[in-house]
Amino acid sequence: MFPPLQNDLIIRAALGKPVPRPPVWLMRQAGRYLPEYHIVKGTRDFFETCRDPEIASELTIQPIDHYDGLIDAAIIFNDILVIPQAMGMKVNMVDQVGPQFESPIRKPEDLDRIDFNCDVSEKLSWSFDAITLTRHKLKGRVPLLGFCGGPWTLMCYMIEGGGSRIFRFVKEWLFRYPEDSHKLLKGITDVAVEYLALQVKAGAQMLQVFESWGGQLGPDDFDEFALPYLRQIAHEVPLRLAEMGLERVPMTIFSKGSWYALDELCDSGFDVVSLDWLQRPEDAVKIARGRVSLQGNLDPCVLYGSDEVIHEKVRKMLKGFGKQRYIVNLGHGTHPTMSADRVGYFLEEVMLASEE
Numbered sequence: 001m002f003p004p005l006q007n008d009l010i011i012r013a014a015l016g017k018p019v020p021r022p023p024v025w026l027m028r029q030a031g032r033y034l035p036e037y038h039i040v041k042g043t044r045d046f047f048e049t050c051r052d053p054e055i056a057s058e059l060t061i062q063p064i065d066h067y068d069g070l071i072d073a074a075i076i077f078n079d080i081l082v083i084p085q086a087m088g089m090k091v092n093m094v095d096q097v098g099p100q101f102e103s104p105i106r107k108p109e110d111l112d113r114i115d116f117n118c119d120v121s122e123k124l125s126w127s128f129d130a131i132t133l134t135r136h137k138l139k140g141r142v143p144l145l146g147f148c149g150g151p152w153t154l155m156c157y158m159i160e161g162g163g164s165r166i167f168r169f170v171k172e173w174l175f176r177y178p179e180d181s182h183k184l185l186k187g188i189t190d191v192a193v194e195y196l197a198l199q200v201k202a203g204a205q206m207l208q209v210f211e212s213w214g215g216q217l218g219p220d221d222f223d224e225f226a227l228p229y230l231r232q233i234a235h236e237v238p239l240r241l242a243e244m245g246l247e248r249v250p251m252t253i254f255s256k257g258s259w260y261a262l263d264e265l266c267d268s269g270f271d272v273v274s275l276d277w278l279q280r281p282e283d284a285v286k287i288a289r290g291r292v293s294l295q296g297n298l299d300p301c302v303l304y305g306s307d308e309v310i311h312e313k314v315r316k317m318l319k320g321f322g323k324q325r326y327i328v329n330l331g332h333g334t335h336p337t338m339s340a341d342r343v344g345y346f347l348e349e350v351m352l353a354s355e356e
């Protein structure tokens with residue numbers, strides 16, 4: 001049904017199969033640092049671009065064209081906040097501010113407003129259409145990744161109503177209303193499982209869960225409020241795929257700031273653990289003991305640095321992780337103020353270092 005895959009490096013690396021060189025892609029590789037992103041997006045509303053399969057597929061493929069041959073995966077152009085939207089919440093993307101929820105949930109009674117039984121295939125149908133169209137347009141050049149937000153991270157946005165510095169409201173839930181917190185986290189998890197499985201049905205060849213606010217939790221609270229739901233996702237998505245008669249695909253967990261949980265994340269059922277730059281590659285490899293593949297982890301701001309610094313840091317990173325069971329990436333997403341040429345220089349250095 002889809003064109004045959006010509007580059008399966010990331011799938012092989014994720015599953016621990018031998019690769020001639022480590023694959024590379026970048027979190028937020030589609031977006032505002034690319035001049036052509038602004039041309040296509042224009043003044044359109046951000047979520048409108050996500051919901052339009054033609055535009056979403058074009059934005060997804062932009063970095064693949066721009067860095068032709070230097071990027072080994074495409075990630076569907078979308079956002080983690082579409083799960084709260086599917087569950088009935090209104091979210092706007094405000095220029096220079098970021099996401100803003102119209103009425104965040106602040107008290108346990110507000111859970112009555114959340115649609116825990118939403119019909120994912122219907123509510124997010126546009127997202128599946130975008131994945132299917134993108135798979136065709138990619139013509140098998142690189143695998144297409146699907147994704148969703150981690151339950152704890154989505155709970156943060158649903159309660160805080162946007163970004164936050166101290167996460168006062170969501171932490172009040174954890175420490176005052178733990179049962180309601182678990183009810184919400186469980187509800188988000190169920191939707192996430194269905195959403196990920198349906199992305200695979202639509203054509204996604206690998207999946208990543210973005211638990212971007214993982215590091216806001218201390219180790220005990222991570223074990224109570226984040227880890228069990230991540231485990232549930234890793235366990236249930238393959239079961240749901242089997243029910244639908246589909247083969248499982250590799251799954252990655254990126255829990256930013258959760259360095260203390262690396263050992264547990266290696267046993268959580270994911271194939272790949274994606275790291276931020278707070279961890280030394282050598283230490284991560286030791287802790288992982290070959291249980292998973294690792295992804296990451298250059299500080300994205302290194303891309304603001306000189307040629308020499310990028311050259312050195314790329315080599316040090318590759319030496320630390322080794323070239324097998326490893327996917328090259330940044331430790332978090334690209335920034336809008338990065339230069340597309342510097343991103344290109346980084347990718348070229350990765351290719352050179354991989355062949356040394």
Ligand SMILES: Cc1c2[nH]c(c1CCC(=O)O)Cc1[nH]c(c(CCC(=O)O)c1C)Cc1[nH]c(c(CCC(=O)O)c1C)Cc1[nH]c(c(C)c1CCC(=O)O)C2
Pocket residue numbers: 026027028029030031032041046075076077078079080081093095096097098099147163210212333336
């Ligand atoms: C936390 C989070 C969000 N969204 C996402 C996360 C997890 C990753 C991370 O931790 O960064 C995930 C995401 N968001 C986007 C993608 C697309 C695919 C890709 O990685 O290229 C992905 C994977 C597009 C986007 N998502 C967003 C943009 C910018 C939209 C625009 O203004 O043009 C893009 C390209 C908007 C967004 N979406 C979100 C925020 C906080 C913002 C505002 C960011 C900002 O203003 O700098 C929520």
